[in-house]
Amino acid sequence: MEIRKLLKNNFLIFDGAMGTMLQRKGLKAGQLPEEYNIQCPEIIRDIHRKYLEAGSDIITTNTFGANRLKLRDSSYSVETIIENAVMIAKEAGGEKKVALDIGPIGQMMEPIGTLSFDEAYDIFKEQVIVGTRAGADIILIETISDLYEAKAAILAAKENSHLPVFCTMTFQENMRTLTGTDAITMVQVLEGLGVDVLGVNCSLGPKQLYPIIDKILKFATIPVMIQPNAGLPKIINDETIYDLTSEEFSQEIKYIADKGVGIFGGCCGTDPNFIKAVKEKLENLRPKELKNKRLTTACSSTKTVILGENVKVIGERINPTGKKKLKEALKSTNIDYIISEAIKQKETGSDILDINLGLPEIDEIGMMTKVIKELQSIIDLPLQIDSMKSDVIEKAVRIYNGKPIINSVNGKRESMEKIFPIVKKYGTCVIGLTLDDAGLPKTAEKRLEIATNIIETAKNYGIPEENIIIDCLVLTASAAQEAVMETLKAIPMIKSRYNVKTALGASNVSFGLPERKIINATYLALALGCGLDAPITDSTSPVLMDTIRAFKVISNQDKECREYIDFYNRGAKEDKIKKEKIEKDL
Amino acid sequence: MEIRKLLKNNFLIFDGAMGTMLQRKGLKAGQLPEEYNIQCPEIIRDIHRKYLEAGSDIITTNTFGANRLKLRDSSYSVETIIENAVMIAKEAGGEKKVALDIGPIGQMMEPIGTLSFDEAYDIFKEQVIVGTRAGADIILIETISDLYEAKAAILAAKENSHLPVFCTMTFQENMRTLTGTDAITMVQVLEGLGVDVLGVNCSLGPKQLYPIIDKILKFATIPVMIQPNAGLPKIINDETIYDLTSEEFSQEIKYIADKGVGIFGGCCGTDPNFIKAVKEKLENLRPKELKNKRLTTACSSTKTVILGENVKVIGERINPTGKKKLKEALKSTNIDYIISEAIKQKETGSDILDINLGLPEIDEIGMMTKVIKELQSIIDLPLQIDSMKSDVIEKAVRIYNGKPIINSVNGKRESMEKIFPIVKKYGTCVIGLTLDDAGLPKTAEKRLEIATNIIETAKNYGIPEENIIIDCLVLTASAAQEAVMETLKAIPMIKSRYNVKTALGASNVSFGLPERKIINATYLALALGCGLDAPITDSTSPVLMDTIRAFKVISNQDKECREYIDFYNRGAKEDKIKKEKIEKDL
Ligand SMILES: [Zn+2]
Ligand SMILES: [Zn+2]
Numbered sequence A, B: 001m002e003i004r005k006l007l008k009n010n011f012l013i014f015d016g017a018m019g020t021m022l023q024r025k026g027l028k029a030g031q032l033p034e035e036y037n038i039q040c041p042e043i044i045r046d047i048h049r050k051y052l053e054a055g056s057d058i059i060t061t062n063t064f065g066a067n068r069l070k071l072r073d074s075s076y077s078v079e080t081i082i083e084n085a086v087m088i089a090k091e092a093g094g095e096k097k098v099a100l101d102i103g104p105i106g107q108m109m110e111p112i113g114t115l116s117f118d119e120a121y122d123i124f125k126e127q128v129i130v131g132t133r134a135g136a137d138i139i140l141i142e143t144i145s146d147l148y149e150a151k152a153a154i155l156a157a158k159e160n161s162h163l164p165v166f167c168t169m170t171f172q173e174n175m176r177t178l179t180g181t182d183a184i185t186m187v188q189v190l191e192g193l194g195v196d197v198l199g200v201n202c203s204l205g206p207k208q209l210y211p212i213i214d215k216i217l218k219f220a221t222i223p224v225m226i227q228p229n230a231g232l233p234k235i236i237n238d239e240t241i242y243d244l245t246s247e248e249f250s251q252e253i254k255y256i257a258d259k260g261v262g263i264f265g266g267c268c269g270t271d272p273n274f275i276k277a278v279k280e281k282l283e284n285l286r287p288k289e290l291k292n293k294r295l296t297t298a299c300s301s302t303k304t305v306i307l308g309e310n311v312k313v314i315g316e317r318i319n320p321t322g323k324k325k326l327k328e329a330l331k332s333t334n335i336d337y338i339i340s341e342a343i344k345q346k347e348t349g350s351d352i353l354d355i356n357l358g359l360p361e362i363d364e365i366g367m368m369t370k371v372i373k374e375l376q377s378i379i380d381l382p383l384q385i386d387s388m389k390s391d392v393i394e395k396a397v398r399i400y401n402g403k404p405i406i407n408s409v410n411g412k413r414e415s416m417e418k419i420f421p422i423v424k425k426y427g428t429c430v431i432g433l434t435l436d437d438a439g440l441p442k443t444a445e446k447r448l449e450i451a452t453n454i455i456e457t458a459k460n461y462g463i464p465e466e467n468i469i470i471d472c473l474v475l476t477a478s479a480a481q482e483a484v485m486e487t488l489k490a491i492p493m494i495k496s497r498y499n500v501k502t503a504l505g506a507s508n509v510s511f512g513l514p515e516r517k518i519i520n521a522t523y524l525a526l527a528l529g530c531g532l533d534a535p536i537t538d539s540t541s542p543v544l545m546d547t548i549r550a551f552k553v554i555s556n557q558d559k560e561c562r563e564y565i566d567f568y569n570r571g572a573k574e575d576k577i578k579k580e581k582i583e584k585d586l
């Protein structure tokens, strides 16, 4: 099933609510709707038929809560329920497609709840395997509020089934999901994980979803699906009634279709009349094509950092190389120290945090897992997973709740063979270092050549350009002075040829010289002038951040110099004292 | 007489010594050789004839010391002596050219001696007027040790005669003239003043001149003339004997000719045999063509600063705008204060000093004259003459002992009409500001357009590109933030189109913002990265000089980081104390 091909000519219409229909058929509160698949399959079959008659192209199995946790008190197994549900839908649907419905597990995940990522994965995996085997055509993960849960579900689907994966999340009026994910972050993470369709379901009525839909369409590069409720709920005589008529609903859907959404259905409060009205409204219309936005992003679960819009700082301090205190913290599993380093970097202006825990004496995978779990519960900055070991990287990327950057791949074949499959599978960005078997090159031209090799090889793995961030690497001025400017020259050369962004860990340039920060700050300014998007640097160093803040003023990124003026006027005296203290500590 | 045309096919041979010949004819020590022009003209005529027979293309009048100071005890006037001398030479020469010989005045000029620039000028002017009227073909200013005296003589020649001007100076074994001028500085200043031929005479034997000649040929873009002595002098029986035979002499001349010198003659100890030998050696050979080096330079009398080789700092502190202390110093004619500011700038790394003394309350011309005289006697940095008034500029440039930069001209027709004649006449460089009647432009393209207008208009005045230094001017970030990068963009645009260098007074960018030095240092780094050759800045500001020193390391100008390491290792602690003090003072 090639969604994009189908959408070329027609909108795709799912069905409407199952729950609402079952309540009308006598489902009691507290009763498990999924048991109907066995207890009264004809009711379910009948609902499917009504939706098909109304015009649904795809019907959804009655398996929203068919997971082992929700069914723990049921006398039916997950397997029995899902198998029956798929069979009923297929019988009803005939030629039409059947979507295996997978709703949220119903328990909060770590760190708010106790459900671990691996447990969630296993629960979803069971649903996916049974549903796929039973003959579903699509896996529809829906009504998800927690991005982390969506990630577990999508991975379970992708790793245990060949079916297309649709995923829709549920937003609140504050434009975020219950656990704080905003539209752009959902788009970045879900697209990265390789879903075929993403969108919103439930949440609100269509009209209330407009601003969220606008955001999604601004960033999405895959088809978007919207299944709103039948308006907003009102409680009348202890009953929940939704405030839209099917005609009103379908008018709003038509408006959303004009924005660029291609796949529709209904959620709470909708019934076959709503689907019929939608079908009629969209008859003879064609979905708009989405333009590919090609953004380079890193995301935590609640924050997306776009590289290239503005200088973004990648904090480099969580890396034991040359840092005695951090080494000790790692050896003694002193996570608090690492967290304090992270907070310090966030407070001083880091946008993304590089996390390197590589010490030969420690269990790097274990430590990385712990640190990521802790950090993502405390700090909202996206992380950059930095390790020499691809198994550490894969594990970290897998359990990370967001879209991280991987640091790094390089131009060696072995490196690319290990790293690119991870980048592709988890939809991360990756830092591409311009070095290869011949080492770190001296010329800009050779850097371009290696970058070209990295980018073109990545494409063969299905990794788009925008997920590559090239680090042109600088040699030390004391050892290879004539090569120092070559790094800077390479930046615009590479950026003009490819839609990639650039990072640079530039402090190496001053190695072995006195007053290193003077060289570092000047080199940083020059690199920013050449188009460097993301310095990998120490945001706790005032001189370096001074340079970045000044560059943002000069390059008109810091509009009306507001950040700059705020920063330096805000208790200028106190800052100075603090600054001098920090510089002494360095 | 078009020297270059003549040199296309042949070397030009002057004559040899007059003094040596006259001593052989019985001239006593203390006797004025110039009196022979009246007392025994046949001896002079005979010497000319011998040289002509030996092959001289040009003979030199017997007027070396024919100035009113040397002749003050003579019964003959300057007029009588020169008129006779020219007449004798013309009679002897027939078709051949006659060069009016002008030697040094014979008294030290200010500040070492008491002879003022204007007095020197008047003395030379008298010789020039008489010689020209008497029918000389060339004015040959020779055996000059003091660049300032050469400048007076050349101006006197150019302003009072239409004849071609040749000027040769006399060097010591330390590669400098008696008053400290080196070869490159001589070339820059004399070419700037518009001489037709420059070179060296007297001094040493040909072989000892090789290194000086190499330097001259490295920088000269006009024909070069060499008239060496007949080797080195030895005192034998109270007589001065030179150690080369005519054959040896001519072999060395041949070697010099191969280097690229096109005009020869002899000085002390040479006679017609030497000229004959030279003529034979160069027979059937053609002079080499000199390549135009197109350097942008500013010179004091002893130091040439080449723009474009390395970042050069133009010290901006001697400018009363916003400087209370300097304003007071100007009002009370406190020259010592100005000198202390100049020394401070030199010590902290300025390569050139901008001098602006514009205060409405003072006599700017008088003050400028005083300050320049004082500064050029104390400090060896080239000066940049900065005034709103073209009469102040002309006077300053005229009495300056060197090749200054004029600050500034701009794209307005009125400005160019006033300033370019001065630039052309005195052979200075000039800062071209990219503003015109429409004000200071916002875009890089408009800056290029104004720069183009300035450069092309300058060419119409005979000013070569390399004497234009474009200042792209920056608007303040607080008022025109979107235009701030345009200035930087303009630098490579202009430099790639024209062989001009660029200056920039960048501190304006931070006007109105807090912590201005942070913006200034970052902007400076960016400008240097864009190819800025000469920041006009405050070298007493440590952060700005830090940036420049770091840039020199990064751009491989400071080879092996030597300056950088020296500077920051040299008593790092003391520097820090000093630095903090200075920053507090700012
Ligand atoms: Zn719903
Ligand atoms: Zn629903």
Ligand SMILES: [Zn+2]
Pocket (backbone or CB within 6 Å): B201, B202, B203, B229, B267, B268
């Ligand atoms: Zn001589």
